[in-house]
Each structure stands twice: as C-alpha cells, then as structure tokens.
Amino acid sequence: AKKAEMLLQRMERMAKDGNISAKPNHMTYATVIDCYSKSPQRGTAKKARNLLDRLKQRAQEGERDLEPNINTHTAVLDAYSREGQVADAEKLLQDMEEQGPKPTSITYNVLIKAQARKRDALAGVRAEAYLDRMKGNDVAPDRISYSSCVDAYGKSHAPDAYDNARRLFNEMVRLEASGVPRMKPNKVTYGSLINALAVSSHPNKTDEAKHLYNEMKQNGLEVDTITANALLRCCSNIHGRNSPKPIKRSTLQFAMEIFQTIHKSERMRPSFHTYMLFLIVCRRTSKGEEYEKLVEMTFKLCTSNGLLDKKTYKTLASDASKPLLRRLLGRGGRVPFEELPKQWSKKI
Numbered sequence: 001a002k003k004a005e006m007l008l009q010r011m012e013r014m015a016k017d018g019n020i021s022a023k024p025n026h027m028t029y030a031t032v033i034d035c036y037s038k039s040p041q042r043g044t045a046k047k048a049r050n051l052l053d054r055l056k057q058r059a060q061e062g063e064r065d066l067e068p069n070i071n072t073h074t075a076v077l078d079a080y081s082r083e084g085q086v087a088d089a090e091k092l093l094q095d096m097e098e099q100g101p102k103p104t105s106i107t108y109n110v111l112i113k114a115q116a117r118k119r120d121a122l123a124g125v126r127a128e129a130y131l132d133r134m135k136g137n138d139v140a141p142d143r144i145s146y147s148s149c150v151d152a153y154g155k156s157h158a159p160d161a162y163d164n165a166r167r168l169f170n171e172m173v174r175l176e177a178s179g180v181p182r183m184k185p186n187k188v189t190y191g192s193l194i195n196a197l198a199v200s201s202h203p204n205k206t207d208e209a210k211h212l213y214n215e216m217k218q219n220g221l222e223v224d225t226i227t228a229n230a231l232l233r234c235c236s237n238i239h240g241r242n243s244p245k246p247i248k249r250s251t252l253q254f255a256m257e258i259f260q261t262i263h264k265s266e267r268m269r270p271s272f273h274t275y276m277l278f279l280i281v282c283r284r285t286s287k288g289e290e291y292e293k294l295v296e297m298t299f300k301l302c303t304s305n306g307l308l309d310k311k312t313y314k315t316l317a318s319d320a321s322k323p324l325l326r327r328l329l330g331r332g333g334r335v336p337f338e339e340l341p342k343q344w345s346k347k348i
Helices: 002-016 026-038 044-060 070-082 086-099 105-118 123-136 143-156 161-177 187-198 205-218 225-236 245-264 272-285 288-304 310-319 322-329
Strands: none
Touching: 002 026, 026 044, 026 070, 044 070, 044 086, 070 086, 070 105, 086 105, 105 123, 105 143, 123 143, 123 161, 143 161, 143 187, 161 187, 187 205, 187 225, 205 225, 205 245, 225 245, 225 272, 245 272, 272 288, 272 310, 288 310, 288 322
16 A cells, blocks of 8 residues: 555656656556455555545545546555444445445345454344344345355354344345345355354254255365364263264264365375364263274374364373373373474474
8 A cells, every 4th residue: 555655656647747648547546445445554544534535625626537436435445344334434424325326235144244354242223223224224235245244244253143144045045036026044144144154052063054055065165274163162061971873873974074075185285273172072972992092083183284273182192091192192191282292293
C-alpha cells in the first residue's frame, strides 16, 4: 500500500508539472484504495476513506470521470472491516443504501466475511443480520453469502452455532433445488459446516460428521486438510472409554478412513493437528495391543513428516506404556521434548 501511495503521489506531481499523460485516472485511484483495503497495516482504512472523499469532491467539481463506483466503495468497506471499525463501516453502508451507489452481493459479502474473522460469540448472528439486510434491500444472496454466514457461526463457538449453521446450509439446499443458480453448497460450505459441528455440543457428532463426509463424496467434493482435521476433531469428542464398544469401533474406523485419506491424497498434507487429534481418537476408542500399534504407526508417520509438536508429544507420553516409549524414544522412554531429534519437528 505504501508503494502504491508513493507512486500515486509521484503521478500527481508529474501531472501538476504539465505531464498530462501521467495524470491518475479513476482506475489508478481505485487500485490504490484496493491496496489500502488489503494492507495489514493499521490506519490504511482512514487513508482509503480520505481518498474516496477526494474522488467524490473532484467529481462534484466537474471531473465526472473520477466518480467513485460500487467497487471503490466496497474496497473502503473492506478496509474498515479489516481494521474492526464497525461504526465507520456501518455509516458508509447506510450512505450507500440511501444515496448510492447501491450495494451489491459483493458489498454485503465483505461485511459478512468480516464477522467470521472476529470469532466472537455473536459473529454468526451479526453475519446473518447482513444476510437478512440483503434480502430486505432486494439484493439476492449468493453461495458466498450463505457459506460465509455458515463460517461465521462455526467460528463463533456459540452453543447454538451448529444448529444455525445447519439451518442456513439446509436453506441453500432448498434454494438450489428450487432453481436458484450457483447456490449448491461447495466444499468450502461443507468445510465450514463441519468445523461448526466439530466445536459444537452435538450429541451424535461422529454420525453427523460421517453423514456430511459421505454427502461430500456423493457430490464429487474432496476434503482439504482443514476439513479432514475437523472430521477427526468430531471423532475425538467421543465420550471416553465408557462408550459402547460398537460406537468406539465405528468411530475409530471412520477416523482411520480420514487419517488414511490425508496420507494417500496427492492434494492434502497432514498437519501437526492431524496427529494429535488421531492420537486422542485412538486413546478413547482402543486399548491394549491395538492401541499401541496405532500409536506406534502414528508416531512414526508424524516424526518422518517432521510434525511432532510439544502438545502431541505430551499426549503421546502421558498415555503410552513405558515399553512402547522405550521402543519409540530409547533412553528409558523418558526424553525431554527439547532433546528429541530436531528433524522430528523440522516443519513445526
């Protein structure tokens, strides 16, 4: 953003000195505003708004070709949202709704996505309020609108987040069945819904996760690592060793399917979360020789991929038997994390 700003200032000076060909046009200013909206630096939202106001003023003074359009306004809204300047974003949106340029689905989607980034308990509620506002202003929500709302609910960790996310997901399915184009849930939508399930208190989390995963496969959608880890997290929430044996067995089988899918896929790569979550599933669904074989397999894959982190190692060390730890670690099985081979954690 700083480089774009400096280049704009240089062009303005050149134009002032008589080089008409260097005079910035609307596209030039819009590009700088867009750079501001994507900048991680604080204070760029104010700069974006100041530049927007300059364009409006110059358009009113006769330079009609500099009149800011909907894309320019949306970029400023994005800048406000990224800096958490809710009041300023709301005021600009109201001005657009009342005076123009009229907001589009892209405009509202910027604000809906901003709620997901906040990750607080009311993120989903605020996101859906923008969805309802779109409908009230005769702006048709699209797949991104709904998917972003589902994502906001999932990241809110509110007690009813999954129920609300599922409700919006089902609404997408109904709209798609009624003929609304480009409304069918995609892998991003499913991923957001599965994430909402993973952090929920749903009583049958594993069964619901299986259902969503099978739906994805039926629709030709592949999971990514984040979604696969969310599926493993669903499995890890099984209620300990006291769960009925058939439930433990089916949970372990499903987790193993996801775990193997991650490792066989050419498009996915495991993360350290993958191994930690799978170890938790193994601890809660298996015992004895089966448990030790699973732990040994997981440990060897984790270390060979350089993904052993401190938390995963603690999970392993707290549950594995002493003979297994001696076999895996040597030195009596008691090795501080800091003294383990560095290549075991080289990708952390």
